[in-house]
Amino acid sequence: DTEVTQTPKHLVMGMTNKKSLKCEQHMGHRAMYWYKQKAKKPPELMFVYSYEKLSINESVPSRFSPECPNSSLLNLHLHALQPEDSALYLCASSQGVLRRTPSGNTIYFGEGSWLTVV
Amino acid sequence: GENVEQHPSTLSVQEGDSAVIKCTYSDSASNYFPWYKQELGKGPQLIIDIRSNVGEKKDQRIAVTLNKTAKHFSLHITETQPEDSAVYFCAATAANFGNEKLTFGTGTRLTIIP
Numbered sequence: 001d002t003e004v005t006q007t008p009k010h011l012v013m014g015m016t017n018k019k020s021l022k023c024e025q026h027m028g029h030r031a032m033y034w035y036k037q038k039a040k041k042p043p044e045l046m047f048v049y050s051y052e053k054l055s056i057n058e059s060v061p062s063r064f065s066p067e068c069p070n071s072s073l074l075n076l077h078l079h080a081l082q083p084e085d086s087a088l089y090l091c092a093s094s095q096g097v098l099r100r101t102p103s104g105n106t107i108y109f110g111e112g113s114w115l116t117v118v
Numbered sequence: 119g120e121n122v123e124q125h126p127s128t129l130s131v132q133e134g135d136s137a138v139i140k141c142t143y144s145d146s147a148s149n150y151f152p153w154y155k156q157e158l159g160k161g162p163q164l165i166i167d168i169r170s171n172v173g174e175k176k177d178q179r180i181a182v183t184l185n186k187t188a189k190h191f192s193l194h195i196t197e198t199q200p201e202d203s204a205v206y207f208c209a210a211t212a213a214n215f216g217n218e219k220l221t222f223g224t225g226t227r228l229t230i231i232p
Contacts, residue, residue, distance in 0.1 A: 006161075031218065042207055042222030043162065056219065090161050094218055105150055105213040107220060109161040 003027070004110035006091050012116045015081060021113045023074040023091030031096025032074040033107065034066060037088040043109075049074060050096055081117045088112040120145040122210050124223025131198055132231050139226045141208035142190040148210040151184060151191050152220070156205045165206075166193070169213075195228075203230045 005024045013019045023032065031050050035043035048056035049068040063085075065077040074091055092109045121144040131137045143151075149170035154162035168175045168182045168191065175182050179198075184191040191210075195202055208223040 004161075033218075040225075042225055043220075045219060048219070088161075105211070105218050106164065106167060107152070107218055108164060109154070111161040 004091055004093055004108055006089075006110040006113050008113060009111070010114045010116075012118060013078065013081065014118055015083070017081075018077070018079045020078065021076040021089055021091075021115070023076075023110060024072055025093045025108075026072055027093065027095075027108070028071075029093035029095055029108075030071060031094045032068060033092040033094075034064075034074070034076050035090040035092060035109075037090055037112070039087075043090055047076075078115070081115075083117050086116045088114055120148055120210055120212075120219075120221040122208060122221050122223040124208050124226060126226060127224065128227045128229070130229045130231055133198055133200060135198055137193075137195045137198055137202070137228055137230075139193045139206055139208070139228070140190060141192070141210075141223050142188075143210040143221075144189065145210070145212065146189070147212040150211050150213040150218075151182070152209050153182060153193050154207045154209065154222075156207065156225075158204075162207060198230045200230050200232055203228060 007022045033048050034046040037043045045058050046060045047066045052068045063080045067075040090112045092107050094107045124141045152167035155165045156162045166180050166182050168184050179196045181194040206226045209220045211218050211220050
């Protein structure tokens with residue numbers, strides 16, 4: 001089973017709201033990712049968590065706040081967003097194990113959360 | 119950093135014909151090259167990948183070839199079917215087994231004409 005589950009599928013929020021996107025995987029993966037995808041563009045990396053610790057932040061504005069409560073869950077907290085932040089937010093995971101395995105770096109994506117900021 | 123170029127941006131083929139999408143990368147340290155298919159309203163789905171120690175990999179109607187010297191890799195879909203219509207992304211990364219930074223190509227919109 002190579003499933004990454006994201007909720008909610010759709011979210012509409014005002015610029016003063018606080019909301020969260022959630023991601024879950026039960027593949028025993030130790031690396032989890034947040035990507036942002038605008039229409040007709042490729043996904044862009046936002047954050048990487050490795051063994052529940054933030055390892056990469058691609059200079060993302062602080063109005064996006066990631067959290068990794070445990071090895072299966074990844075959240076993205078949203079606050080004071082702008083209309084230009086409207087996009088598809090994708091969660092992904094990979095084995096992330098430090099030993100090299102044939103599929104150790106294969107990245108699996110969820111279906112995404114469509115965010116609209118009004 | 120890595121830069122991945124992908125061509126063509128759109129591709130239309132008759133059902134049953136073959137489709138080829140090409141990508142080039144810039145970073146010689148890149149050693150892992152996945153291909154993703156993204157249908158409308160869905161997340162990217164991994165369809166095939168190749169590592170730098172292999173020159174070609176095939177899975178039923180889908181194949182990928184890699185030329186490390188020229189720094190390019192290609193996706194080949196044979197006997198195309200209407201359900202192959204989607205946007206396809208190539209990607210590259212220097213596998214780090216825990217901090218993978220995929221760099222994506224700009225995507226190819228493939229349309230299969232019945």
